[in-house]
Amino acid sequence: MTDQTAGPEIPTPEGDVALIETDYKIGQDNVEGSVGPFGFDVHNPVFLVSGLAVVAFVIYALALPEQANAVFGWLRPFLTSTFDWFFLGAANIFVIFCLLLIISPWGSVRLGGKEATPDYSYIGWFSMLFAAGMGIGLMFFGVLEPVYHMAISQPLGVPSPIAADGTIIQENVEAARAMGLAATAYHWALHPWAIYAVVALALALFTFNKGLPLTIRSAFYPIFGDRVWGWTGHIIDILAVFATLFGLATSLGFGAQQANAGLEYIYGVPNNVTVQVILIAAITGVALISVLRGLDGGVKVLSEINMGIAALLLLFVLLAGPTVTILSDFVSGIGTYATELLALSNPVGREDTGYSQGWTAFYWAWWISWSPFVGMFIARVSRGRTVREFLICVLLIPSLVCVLWMAVFGGVAIDQVLSDPVASAVKANVIDSYSPELSLFAMLEGLPLAAITSTIGIILVIVFFVTSSDSGSLVIDTISAGGKVNAPVPQRIFWCTFEGAVAIVLLVGGGLGALQAMVISTGLLFTIVLLLMCFAIFRGLVHERKEAK
Amino acid sequence: MYSKIMVPVDLAHAGRLDKALQTAADLANHYNAEAVYVGVTATTPSTVAHTPQEFKAKLNSFAADEAGKHGHKASGHMIIANDPTIDVDNALMRAVGEIGADLVVMASHVPNLADYVWPSNGGQVASHSKASVFIVRAG
Numbered sequence: 001m002t003d004q005t006a007g008p009e010i011p012t013p014e015g016d017v018a019l020i021e022t023d024y025k026i027g028q029d030n031v032e033g034s035v036g037p038f039g040f041d042v043h044n045p046v047f048l049v050s051g052l053a054v055v056a057f058v059i060y061a062l063a064l065p066e067q068a069n070a071v072f073g074w075l076r077p078f079l080t081s082t083f084d085w086f087f088l089g090a091a092n093i094f095v096i097f098c099l100l101l102i103i104s105p106w107g108s109v110r111l112g113g114k115e116a117t118p119d120y121s122y123i124g125w126f127s128m129l130f131a132a133g134m135g136i137g138l139m140f141f142g143v144l145e146p147v148y149h150m151a152i153s154q155p156l157g158v159p160s161p162i163a164a165d166g167t168i169i170q171e172n173v174e175a176a177r178a179m180g181l182a183a184t185a186y187h188w189a190l191h192p193w194a195i196y197a198v199v200a201l202a203l204a205l206f207t208f209n210k211g212l213p214l215t216i217r218s219a220f221y222p223i224f225g226d227r228v229w230g231w232t233g234h235i236i237d238i239l240a241v242f243a244t245l246f247g248l249a250t251s252l253g254f255g256a257q258q259a260n261a262g263l264e265y266i267y268g269v270p271n272n273v274t275v276q277v278i279l280i281a282a283i284t285g286v287a288l289i290s291v292l293r294g295l296d297g298g299v300k301v302l303s304e305i306n307m308g309i310a311a312l313l314l315l316f317v318l319l320a321g322p323t324v325t326i327l328s329d330f331v332s333g334i335g336t337y338a339t340e341l342l343a344l345s346n347p348v349g350r351e352d353t354g355y356s357q358g359w360t361a362f363y364w365a366w367w368i369s370w371s372p373f374v375g376m377f378i379a380r381v382s383r384g385r386t387v388r389e390f391l392i393c394v395l396l397i398p399s400l401v402c403v404l405w406m407a408v409f410g411g412v413a414i415d416q417v418l419s420d421p422v423a424s425a426v427k428a429n430v431i432d433s434y435s436p437e438l439s440l441f442a443m444l445e446g447l448p449l450a451a452i453t454s455t456i457g458i459i460l461v462i463v464f465f466v467t468s469s470d471s472g473s474l475v476i477d478t479i480s481a482g483g484k485v486n487a488p489v490p491q492r493i494f495w496c497t498f499e500g501a502v503a504i505v506l507l508v509g510g511g512l513g514a515l516q517a518m519v520i521s522t523g524l525l526f527t528i529v530l531l532l533m534c535f536a537i538f539r540g541l542v543h544e545r546k547e548a549k
Numbered sequence: 550m551y552s553k554i555m556v557p558v559d560l561a562h563a564g565r566l567d568k569a570l571q572t573a574a575d576l577a578n579h580y581n582a583e584a585v586y587v588g589v590t591a592t593t594p595s596t597v598a599h600t601p602q603e604f605k606a607k608l609n610s611f612a613a614d615e616a617g618k619h620g621h622k623a624s625g626h627m628i629i630a631n632d633p634t635i636d637v638d639n640a641l642m643r644a645v646g647e648i649g650a651d652l653v654v655m656a657s658h659v660p661n662l663a664d665y666v667w668p669s670n671g672g673q674v675a676s677h678s679k680a681s682v683f684i685v686r687a688g
Contacts, residue, residue: 019599027561027596112592113600119592119631208592211599294635381631383592474632485591486633 146410150180199375213483
């Protein structure tokens with residue numbers, strides 16, 4: 001029998017990997033069949049329970065809106081203010097864990113076996129990393145956060161340079177400016193990416209090197225053994241599907257409101273539910289086309305286009321704004337970030353609770369509740385990288401890009417606020433009144449060609465939602481199919497449409513805020529899950545190296 | 550008339566392929582052609598195999614079994630697709646060129662309503678491939 005010559009798309013032989021021996025057969029709990037002409041292949045309890053739970057919570061939020069708002073509206077701030085030390089401490093552990101792995105001998109373990117080659121080029125890979133998990137946040141918070149931390153939240157007690165009567169207090173300017181950027185960088189650099197990296201590394205390791213299905217429960221095999229194939233694992237996967245679907249649907253609902261606010265601000269488009277429902281339908285429609293074109297033909301292409309446009313916008317703002325000031329802000333912001341990182345990330349005895357609980361703990365809960373989705377997506381596209389390369393690329397490079405983005409968008413906005421406070425639209429929309437969805441457009445208004453750049457801004461916001469929605473649908477589909485990536489097409493259509501439908505129902509009926517608060521509350525549970533994952537990664541890597549020897 | 554017959558196989562559902570496999574083997578014997586069994590897989594673990602390496606080994610042994618059963622020349626050819634649900638048509642079309650197949654024998658379901666929305670793999674390959682395509686209906 002002859003073996004055919006491998007084509008360019010076939011990686012070289014994978015080399016030995018230390019597979020985990022288990023009797024579990026991928027897909028053994030799946031139910032295959034068809035509804036009319038549409039085929040399906042789903043993991044029995046996970047698909048059904050998570051789908052029904054989503055419907056049940058939507059009905060609850062619609063039937064008892066006041067109660068839902070009261071419960072979850074109370075729960076989220078309660079958790080972030082009571083467990084702030086836990087969120088901050090855990091995030092520090094994730095960063096330290098990742099940095100230690102980079103310099104440890106385990107860093108040389110290659111995901112997918114010793115001789116595996118990467119499935120994606122760096123550009124495709126980076127684009128997908130950003131587009132899945134963070135793009136939309138960069139658009140929303142790029143202007144808002146640096147300005148807010150500079151002027152209002154006073155991280156580490158650094159006083160605001162803006163007096164109550166709106167005048168500038170010159171002696172506070174320099175420190176507040178640097179702290180505005182540093183405090184923002186803290187939320188967008190090492191820590192969030194370490195959270196994503198832990199989940200992604202765990203899943204990639206247990207999938208590509210250990211041969212377990214691509215689903216969240218696999219990372220817990222070293223801890224629970226074969227019990228992960230039973231209800232212990234079902235619950236982990238159901239929670240992940242639940243958090244991902246609600247996270248995406250509520251973001252989609254809010255995103256439509258933001259895009260609508262932007263459209264009203266720039267073009268006078270009426271700001272009402274009808275326009276927002278049309279926006280959600282359009283975003284879902286494009287996401288649907290993207291998932292139907294697949295990972296390579298849809299999701300990757302869209303991510304690359306989006307990153308290209310975002311890079312052009314970044315370059316434009318950098319050049320059209322006060323370039324030298326921005327670059328010096330970038331440097332001093334990074335300097336302040338480096339010197340104040342320990343103080344900013346200190347989990348106990350904080351006095352700046354407006355910042356550390358209101359922003360940091362909230363962010364950590366948010367990133368962590370999104371981590372099953374983003375982490376799993378990153379895992380899927382990261383095969384062929386070594387652990388060291390993976391961590392450097394997922395942790396350090398995106399961190400630098402995020403800090404640069406914040407320095408440019410936030411730097412220009414801060415400059416506008418401080419150099420001409422009376423005329424600054426950013427000051428009017430962020431400091432004097434709080435309209436976060438307008439902050440980006442307010443900043444662009446102060447630069448040339450605002451009509452064009454604002455339109456590009458809106459397009460970017462919308463397309464980033466599409467790239468979150470399509471990658472999210474793929475992830476949910478894979479988890480609810482027990483880790484199978486080749487489930488029938490109608491299934492991914494179902495999840496993508498379901499997500500849009502949930503967003504529309506919540507938008508029309510109310511309940512977006514309550515359910516988003518609930519999703520963020522799942523962050524507490526997932527923080528424990530992530531800490532266990534660190535331990536599992538460690539066990540997995542030790543096993544891998546031992547077997548390799 | 551034919552020297553290489555490409556036979557796409559889904560190892561997870563090999564039981565459903567009997568008629569197509571028999572057809573391919575008969576044709577291979579008749580024309581003294583080699584049958585190349587093509588399997589498409591993602592790099593993630595699947596029902597069939599934990600790694601691409603294992604998939605390749607299973608595909609090769611599947612080809613050897615077929616050769617043993619029917620007495621024709623046979624080999625396996627693995628194609629990696631990042632998103633097999635969607636990429637399988639393109640992967641198969643590429644395989645035709647890579648193998649240099651002059652005939653494709655593949656199983657396909659009886660067309661139904663869904664085929665108007667997304668055509669069957671067999672239909673896609675028949676529409677776009679330069680090689681001759683023999684679609685074997687199930688049942």
